[in-house]
Amino acid sequence: MLENKTYIPEQPIAAIATPLAPSALAVIRCTGKEVISLVAAIFSRPEALQKAAGNTTLYGWIVDGEKKVDEVILAVYRAPKSFTGEDMVEIFCHGGISVVRSIYALLLSKGFSEAERGEFSFRSFLNGKTDLTKAEAIREIIESKTQDSSSRAAGRLSGSLFQQLLEIKKKILHVLASIEVEIEYPEDEETFLDAFKPEELKEILNELEILSESWSCEKMYQEGARLILAGKTNAGKSSLFNAILKEDRAIVSEQHGTTRDWLESFISLDGIPARLFDTAGLRETEDLIEQKGVLMTQELAKDADLLLYLVDGSVGISPEDSAFIEDFLTKQSFPLLLVLTKKDKTDTNLFDIIKAMAALKFKHPNSMADALEIVHISSKTGEGISELSKKAKALLSQKHASQRKQAGLGSLRQKKAVDEAIESITHALEVYEANYTIDALALDLENALESLAIITGEVSGDDVLDSVFSHFCVGK
Ligand SMILES: Nc1nc2c(ncn2[C@@H]2O[C@H](COP(=O)(O)OP(=O)(O)OP(=O)(O)O)[C@@H](O)[C@H]2O)c(=O)[nH]1
Numbered sequence: 001m002l003e004n005k006t007y008i009p010e011q012p013i014a015a016i017a018t019p020l021a022p023s024a025l026a027v028i029r030c031t032g033k034e035v036i037s038l039v040a041a042i043f044s045r046p047e048a049l050q051k052a053a054g055n056t057t058l059y060g061w062i063v064d065g066e067k068k069v070d071e072v073i074l075a076v077y078r079a080p081k082s083f084t085g086e087d088m089v090e091i092f093c094h095g096g097i098s099v100v101r102s103i104y105a106l107l108l109s110k111g112f113s114e115a116e117r118g119e120f121s122f123r124s125f126l127n128g129k130t131d132l133t134k135a136e137a138i139r140e141i142i143e144s145k146t147q148d149s150s151s152r153a154a155g156r157l158s159g160s161l162f163q164q165l166l167e168i169k170k171k172i173l174h175v176l177a178s179i180e181v182e183i184e185y186p187e188d189e190e191t192f193l194d195a196f197k198p199e200e201l202k203e204i205l206n207e208l209e210i211l212s213e214s215w216s217c218e219k220m221y222q223e224g225a226r227l228i229l230a231g232k233t234n235a236g237k238s239s240l241f242n243a244i245l246k247e248d249r250a251i252v253s254e255q256h257g258t259t260r261d262w263l264e265s266f267i268s269l270d271g272i273p274a275r276l277f278d279t280a281g282l283r284e285t286e287d288l289i290e291q292k293g294v295l296m297t298q299e300l301a302k303d304a305d306l307l308l309y310l311v312d313g314s315v316g317i318s319p320e321d322s323a324f325i326e327d328f329l330t331k332q333s334f335p336l337l338l339v340l341t342k343k344d345k346t347d348t349n350l351f352d353i354i355k356a357m358a359a360l361k362f363k364h365p366n367s368m369a370d371a372l373e374i375v376h377i378s379s380k381t382g383e384g385i386s387e388l389s390k391k392a393k394a395l396l397s398q399k400h401a402s403q404r405k406q407a408g409l410g411s412l413r414q415k416k417a418v419d420e421a422i423e424s425i426t427h428a429l430e431v432y433e434a435n436y437t438i439d440a441l442a443l444d445l446e447n448a449l450e451s452l453a454i455i456t457g458e459v460s461g462d463d464v465l466d467s468v469f470s471h472f473c474v475g476k
């Protein structure tokens, strides 16, 4: 966005901020210098608009010369008390596609330019109305797929992450100040040793590490977890897929090898957004198309957040099942939930299955086998499916175990900056232990502070700003 030649701060820009689809109302947003006069040129009560105080609304018509275009309400904001920090007008018009387009075209003809993605938020940032953690949180809220995801982003928007970073920066500054006393007064040998406490740096390092780890969980809430249904043919994968989605999406039949291509659907796993995959059943087959499907299943099963391995409970666990699970446990670093299906059908000899799993855990201590769980369900009656959701959620949460109660980092960009700060502090501790000069230690701490400042945007190159704002919607 920033390389865009048309980008000029304060230039009047306009954007349709709501989806262009028939609806009761739509909002067109305008910001920049002279916006009030420019909108007045197409408003039925130009003088009232020119005189309007900030944070007020006005009723009237959008007019094109003598022609009335639409009956609207204008919200007027005067700089600096607006989202962007500039003068702003929001036009609340009727949500018909053609009327919204007509008003927008009229605005462009009167001197407005079309806003770039995120340009409103970018101006808000430039004018000190928001820091980057909050700007990114707005985008997250817009893109959130579940309530839990949006409430985590709302925490960041309310400034919880900004506040935490502020506290950490204060602590680093405190350590830096104690070192700088020594740099200023080098003759006082004792000052440095007295004032500098490596434990303080270790504590900061610990806080940063916890913050860095929080990203994997936040990422799951933003992007969704991948849940793969796998198992032998006829295990009941497609039936479970349908039961979870509460619709007949996948073909179900008693014939082995029914599913060949994988299917994918979005689900909310008790607040965790997730993509659920139904796959081709695993078996040796002569059928070339089915073979391809099996290969696809094996590929999908390598890259998931949780594998739901289905075994037909009315048949019992086979040597192939055990071999698959054993291979999985030794190779993969994400959890597997063993799902015994068709609970309604016959009494299953659970004992054999539990015994087989216990043997696996014993054989592979400290592997993912520790997290191995079993759940018994029936897609036909729905029994056990809510327990399955609970266990799946618990396994996913465990995978992203974090000591933090609050929401953590909101983007990969933020995580990279925290990791850089961790590197600098770790280096500072090494420098201290190796008895290097105090200047070297101070430099590391300054670098750590700079990395953290990149997160909030106090220090930011064009590339950082570009990567943050170019992902926004137009009008935000
Ligand atoms: N009684 C009963 N039958 C079930 C249940 N779940 C699945 N079945 C039956 O088991 C058979 C196979 O089910 P699918 O869901 O197609 O199995 P799949 O694992 O997708 O099979 P492939 O696509 O061939 O790999 C069908 O006849 C289903 O009706 C269940 O909970 N109870």
Ligand SMILES: [Mg+2]
Pocket (backbone or CB within 6 Å): 237, 238, 239, 250, 251, 252, 258, 259, 279, 281
């Ligand atoms: Mg199937």
